[in-house]
Amino acid sequence: MYFLKHLGQKKKNHPTKRVSLLKYWTTRYLVTLFIGLIVIGFLTGIIIRQSTLNKNLDINKYLAEEVAARILDQMVGTDIQTEQNPEVFANRKKLLEVSGNPSIYVVDVNGKIVIENRSSNHLNVSSFSTALLNSKDEVKQLNNIGGRDYYLVKRPMIVNDTVISWIVVMQSEDELTAVDQEYKLLLIMILSLALLGWVAIYFLSKRLVKPIENVAEAAKQVQKGNYTIELIEEVNEQEVYDLVHSFKEMAIKLEQLEAMRAELLAGVTHELKTPVTSISGLLQAVNDGVVTGEEAKEFLAISLQETTRMQKMVGDLLEFNSFTANAIPVNRESVKIGEVINEMIYQWDIVQDDQLVKVTVQQPKEDMVVSADPLRLQQIMINLLNNSKHAIQGEGTIEVRIYKYDEDHVAIDVQDSGSGIPLAEQDLIFERFYRGEDKKYKIRGLGLGLPFSRMLANAMDGDLVLTNSSEEGTTFTIVLKSLILRNED
Known part of the structure; x- marks a missing residue:
């Protein structure tokens, strides 16, 4: 043990000597x-x-x-x-x-x-x-x-x-x-070739190393939190160009994630502070006797409602973190997709405060069987239905279509008649904590619904994708692995 400890200290005191790529x-x-x-x-x-x-x-x-x-x-x-x-x-x-x-x-x-x-x-x-x-x-x-x-x-x-x-x-x-x-001429030729080769490789290596050094310097800037970097993109070598381009895209992505992180912190603080402030004010009014009787009961009911919303946000955050850490199991089984989808839609529909949105289902006559976890599939469907309703903002329709995607998969389309997702936001909707400009000021949430739903779909060997979005509405598609339904005796 002493020897290993001494060896580790020696390595720490004498770090590996590194040379430049050019040298x-x-x-x-x-x-x-x-x-x-x-x-x-x-x-x-x-x-x-x-x-x-x-x-x-x-x-x-x-x-x-x-x-x-x-x-x-x-x-x-x-x-x-x-x-x-x-x-x-x-x-x-x-x-x-x-x-x-x-x-x-x-x-x-x-x-x-x-x-x-x-x-x-x-x-x-x-x-x-x-x-x-x-x-x-x-x-x-x-x-x-x-x-x-x-x-x-x-x-x-x-x-x-x-x-x-x-x-x-x-x-x-x-x-x-x-x-x-002849030997003298041979020696002169060899020395000339060696010198020419060294000069050639020196300048070629210098030309190749320059963009790599530029990327290394940019990495140091990113490490310091400066995401505004300038990289040399005018390079002919495909691999070097891919490196420079990928690093620049990564820096842009990190800048977006950093902005989202800051926005998330502010958003979570605001989303949790608002119900806490409301609950505190309402309970203070009841405690001080400012309101009594039925009005006091109404204040208590509002406080419970705000508490439930706050619990849901905290629960969503905890559940998302647990799933990303593989702490929540996914139990797949054979599921008759048409039967369970209809049941999920029915359960969602009866708890809605209004009946302004009409949900219809299209499915083949012969039900198909998929490999899925019914509980996790219900979480995905409920999230998509809630998003569709928020996008409609009034009267509208949600159409659910079940069909054979290919030989090995079944697809479920959830299409609404809402206002659609802006083109600039379509590539970001599956990012964690991302919330659209229109949504962040109207609907409370943490921006985890779609990322969590896609993670659930992936965990079932499926996927969740944005198929289409325009001013006429948005379509999301769930893809699940199909199974062959055996005839029961």
Whole structure:
């Protein structure tokens, strides 16, 4: 325990060192680029070395062939004019642009060197084995001779189908693979590519990081409670644009929620203060004997009514909070939707103070079965019916339609003939504590009815949506999961 505590304190005292995104990407890209270019350079160097070796060996083959042909042209009888051969060797090497300084030998059939043009830094060879000369390999690699590796190229000199001697070209591997100039060009190219790549990634990363830094700075402003932020939205990268746009929308949403929170606090205070003030005044009048008899009873009845309204508001708030904390269970069962909807409408209708609003129901002849909690479904229906009545404000109609939504769902439309919901408010009606401009001054409440109803519908694997709203009325739709009704025996 002491060790873990000490380790936790150590981490707290030494926080993780963070680097900027620009530095992070540019340094890692540069390291990756250098490693990649080094690997590519190494492989390219091997290929260049092998290609140079093969090219120089081919040149040595041509050199041997040319020397053999030139000597044969100058031959008189069977004797070789040795005094002219050094010039022949030099001319052939110059013509073929041989790399380095190979040693050229004229060897008889027994392996004895007749003429040689040996480089000063090469081995002093007196003869070659007949096995080496008669081998099928035109090119032979000789390893670790005097501490160096050599390549030997041989070409026979044939007169009347008889080999009379051999031309042997011998050169060290170091000379055959000498490509210093190519390696320098390769190194310059790799360094140029590395520099170009680093510059490119630096400016591209800087361009990418700038809007992200802008969003990070805006987040700090939002943290301080300043929701009026300016973000760079002119970006070509789709992901960065989505980030900037989503953050800006979030800031606007937070500003709206903050305004709603402040309005809610004022609204809840007002909604609770008004009945408390009324109850206090009414009871004070009764207590002081200002009113007596029937008038005192009326004051008490009004006080009870205000108390009931206050209890309902507090109850709605507590119930909403309990449901959001998953403290209220939803017990789904098979429900004949037409039967329960008619019963709910009947119960709602008989408790209304007036009969100015007429409710009608349209449903299929054969009742449908859904998976729902009857109690929670009744809460949704009562809330929608109350909202419809408030929207009508006098005489009007509420039409309830039950129909098959799709293969797996049943829909319930609640349509009223009220004045409709303003277009600017339609996207906000399901927000918690939101109340429309017309409603907040006429009807008491906390703005939890529709959000709570949608939560109840979602808890039953269904949904509640605003289908349509205009000056001619508003339609809300409840969607519930349908079940197959089995025939009873």
